[in-house]
Amino acid sequence: MRRPNATHRQARTARVSLASAASAAKILVVVFAAAFILAALPAAAQPGAGDPKVDLTLFAGYRLDGDVNGDFIDFGRDLQVDEGEVFGASVDFSLNRNMQIQLLVNQQDTQLLFDDGLFTGRTTVADLTLTTVHVGFVYQWTPGQVHPYVVASGGVTNVDPDLPGADSDTRLSASIGGGVKLKFSDSVGLRLEGRLFVTDVDPSFGDDERRRRRNDDEDLLVQPEGSVGVVFSF
Numbered sequence: 001m002r003r004p005n006a007t008h009r010q011a012r013t014a015r016v017s018l019a020s021a022a023s024a025a026k027i028l029v030v031v032f033a034a035a036f037i038l039a040a041l042p043a044a045a046q047p048g049a050g051d052p053k054v055d056l057t058l059f060a061g062y063r064l065d066g067d068v069n070g071d072f073i074d075f076g077r078d079l080q081v082d083e084g085e086v087f088g089a090s091v092d093f094s095l096n097r098n099m100q101i102q103l104l105v106n107q108q109d110t111q112l113l114f115d116d117g118l119f120t121g122r123t124t125v126a127d128l129t130l131t132t133v134h135v136g137f138v139y140q141w142t143p144g145q146v147h148p149y150v151v152a153s154g155g156v157t158n159v160d161p162d163l164p165g166a167d168s169d170t171r172l173s174a175s176i177g178g179g180v181k182l183k184f185s186d187s188v189g190l191r192l193e194g195r196l197f198v199t200d201v202d203p204s205f206g207d208d209e210r211r212r213r214r215n216d217d218e219d220l221l222v223q224p225e226g227s228v229g230v231v232f233s234f
Helices: 006-040 208-213
Strands: 054-063 066-068 079-081 084-094 099-115 122-140 146-162 169-183 188-200 220-233
Touching: 054 099, 054 188, 079 122, 084 220, 099 146, 122 169, 122 188, 146 188, 169 220
Parallel strands: none
Antiparallel strands: 054 084, 054 220, 066 079, 066 220, 079 099, 084 099, 099 122, 122 146, 146 169, 169 188, 188 220
């Protein structure tokens, strides 16, 4: 997401594309490995005959702000990703009564800001869209109508600023969290969840020369999130 001269930008775009392709390949490996594990599990480990095997959750939430290095878009100073609403869906495939594999997609439409100081406030630099695709594992406690759970996931986040000369980047990301599922019946329930998302925003991503020149620890975008969702079990 830099704005250098055309030749350098083309070279960097090629490097970033290769890095993004490698990241996507890693995620596909994880998905296929998870599918293989699910298929290889013995029948005794599968859910009972009357137990739901898939949970589809449609959710909405609120994600808090996080800091991002301004070099990420060649801005020259540190920025903030503003807090705001997030929407998404997840599909949880049951391995047994406690373990699930989760596929997660969510999106946040927000803004990049910088702080002018105590008496001036914050200034908007650009609109920003964050789209996350993750594969994860859920452990939930059963039986009963109240199911506490913990979850961890990893994948990629597409960072797309609405800024002239800036391109979108696909970055590695991860999350960890927990919550509770409240089952109203065997097929419908409510999910309350808290989750922490961490995204790599290292400005030297895909640029080995720039990475050697930098020594900056503030290259992770960290965003806490709370959400409420409706669960449909099949």
